[in-house]
Amino acid sequence: MRIAHLTSAHPRHDVRIFMKECRSLAAAGHDVHLVVADDEPDDIKDDVFIHGVGRSNGRFARATQATRRVLRGAIEVDADVYHLHDPELLPVAAALKARGACVVFDAHEDLPKQVLGKHYLWKPVRGAISKGVRVFEWSICRSLDAIVTATPVIRDKFLRDNPCTVDINNFPWIKELTTEAIGWEHKAPEVCFIGGMTSIRGVPELVEAMARVASPTRLVLGGTFQEPGLEDRLRGLPGWSRVEPLGQIGRAQVRDVLSRSMAGIVTFLPLPNHIDAQPNKMFEYMSAGIPVIASHFPLWRDIVEGNECGLCVDPEKPADIAKAIDRLVADPALAQRLGDNGRRAVVKTYNWEAEQQKLIALYERLPARSMR
Numbered sequence: 066m067r068i069a070h071l072t073s074a075h076p077r078h079d080v081r082i083f084m085k086e087c088r089s090l091a092a093a094g095h096d097v098h099l100v101v102a103d104d105e106p107d108d109i110k111d112d113v114f115i116h117g118v119g120r121s122n123g124r125f126a127r128a129t130q131a132t133r134r135v136l137r138g139a140i141e142v143d144a145d146v147y148h149l150h151d152p153e154l155l156p157v158a159a160a161l162k163a164r165g166a167c168v169v170f171d172a173h174e175d176l177p178k179q180v181l182g183k184h185y186l187w188k189p190v191r192g193a194i195s196k197g198v199r200v201f202e203w204s205i206c207r208s209l210d211a212i213v214t215a216t217p218v219i220r221d222k223f224l225r226d227n228p229c230t231v232d233i234n235n236f237p238w239i240k241e242l243t244t245e246a247i248g249w250e251h252k253a254p255e256v257c258f259i260g261g262m263t264s265i266r267g268v269p270e271l272v273e274a275m276a277r278v279a280s281p282t283r284l285v286l287g288g289t290f291q292e293p294g295l296e297d298r299l300r301g302l303p304g305w306s307r308v309e310p311l312g313q314i315g316r317a318q319v320r321d322v323l324s325r326s327m328a329g330i331v332t333f334l335p336l337p338n339h340i341d342a343q344p345n346k347m348f349e350y351m352s353a354g355i356p357v358i359a360s361h362f363p364l365w366r367d368i369v370e371g372n373e374c375g376l377c378v379d380p381e382k383p384a385d386i387a388k389a390i391d392r393l394v395a396d397p398a399l400a401q402r403l404g405d406n407g408r409r410a411v412v413k414t415y416n417w418e419a420e421q422q423k424l425i426a427l428y429e430r431l432p433a434r435s436m437r
Contacts, residue, residue: 066428068095069144073102073131074151077115080345081173081215081235082150087113089421090428100138102131116142132157140164146431148213152176152198155205162208167431170206171213171233172223175338177202182265182336202226210431213424218341218364233424235345236415237352241316243408244324244353249397254282256358256390257326259319260346261291265339267332267360267380268299274386275304280394284330286310287322323353327400328393330358332380340364348415350375351407356400358389374407 070087077083083099091097091112098114108115118134136157139147147161148169155170162168180186180195203226206212212230214220220232262268268286275284284307290296299305314322323329329350333339340362347368350357357375359365369375376392378385393400 066095066145066431067098067143068146068148068428069098069100069139069142070148070150071100071135071139071154071157072150073121073135073154075101077101077103077105077108077117078110082171083110083113083115085235085417085421086148086171086233086424087111089417089424093425093428095428098142098144100135100142102135136160146210146428152202155201158209159205162210167210169211169213169427169431170209171215172219173215173235175219175222175341178337182338184265211427213427216341216343229430231423231427233420233427234343234415235348236417236420237345237349237411239352239412239416239418242320242323242349242353244320247325249327249401252325252327252397254280254394255285255326256282256328256330256394257285257287257322258330258346259287259314259322259349260344261288262286262295263290263292264295265334265336267334268295269302270334270380270383271330271332271386272299272302272304272308274383274390275307276302277304277384277387278307279387279391282307282327282390282394284308285322285326287314287319289313319349320353323350323355326355327397328356328358328375328390329353330386330390332358332360332378332386334380335360335362343368348411351415352411354404354408356393356403357407358386358393372406372410374403374410376403 068090070082072082075082087097087099088111100116102120103117104120105117116138118138121131132153146167149158150171158168158170177195177199180198181191207226212223212227214223214232215235217232220230223230331344331347341364347357347359351374357369359369359375359377360380361377366377369377376389378389
C-alpha cells in the first residue's frame, strides 16, 4: 500500500512517527511517505519519502495554516491510507475521509485530559473546553477506519467511539540503547533526565532535589527547555550547581548518557494526562539496564515496582526524590539488580519489536483503495 503519515506538530525524525512507525511499515514492504510541516527539503531516508510543506510558528498559525498545507501535501501523495498524528489534523482526517480515503488517527495523548492541565487556559473554563474537545474527537473518530493509541487507557476510551481501535505502545527497541555495560563499581555518581523539559514534567522539583542530595551526585539533562523562562528560573535554584544541561542530543548520545548513569528519572507531576500515561523515557531507561526513579502513580507503580526495576516517589517532594537518588548511588548492587530486572522486562514485554507486529497486522485489515 501507499501510506502517508501526516504531522503538523512533530519533527520529521520523531521517534514514534518516523523512527518506529514509518520505518517499520517501509521495512514490511509498503510505499511509505511522511508529510511534515517544516522548511527542510524533501528527502528519502530508510526507504521513507519525506515531504516538507512549510513551517508555521505559534499555536494558532500551526492549527490553521499548517493544517491546510498538510492537507494539500497529503492529496498530492495520493495515498491508499492516511495516518494522522495530531489532534489539530482531525478536520483533515474528515476531509480525506470525505474524498473516499482510508484514514487512521494516532492518539499520542488523551487530549481532553491534556486540556485540563493547560496552564495558559483560564482554570474555570478548562472543564467545559475538555468536554467540547471530547465531543469533537467523537464526531470525527467514530467514522474513521481505525484509531491507534499510545496506551491501553487511551485505547479503552476510543473503543467507545470506534471498534477498530488498537494500542501501539511507544516502547523502545530491545537493542537500540544497550551498550557494553560500564561496571557499576566504576560508574560516576550521575543520574539523568532525558526529554523535553517543562514545569509539569517535574523538572523544577528535580533540580531542587539536587540541593538535598547527600552524595556528590550530578544530574544530566538531555533535552530542550520547552517553556519560556524555565531555564532562567532553574538556574536560580540552589541545586543548579549540580546540573549538567546538554541541550538537544541525538540517539547515540542518549545511549552514552544512559550507559554511565546510575538511574533515569521520570517524575512528572500528577496532572490528569500524566496519571495513566506511559512515558517513553521510562521504558528507555529500563531498556538501557538502569533503574528508574518514577512518580508514584498507580499505573507507574505497577510497572516499576511490579517489575522490581526502580523506586517510586512523590514527584512534588524534592526530599523524596533526593532520598531515592542517594539510596541508589550508595548501593550499586541494588541499582544493578533493579536495572537488570528492567532490562529483562523490556526484552520480555515492553519492546517495539512486538508493537510493530500489531501495527503491521492492523494495516493488513484496513480497507485500502488498492494494493500498488
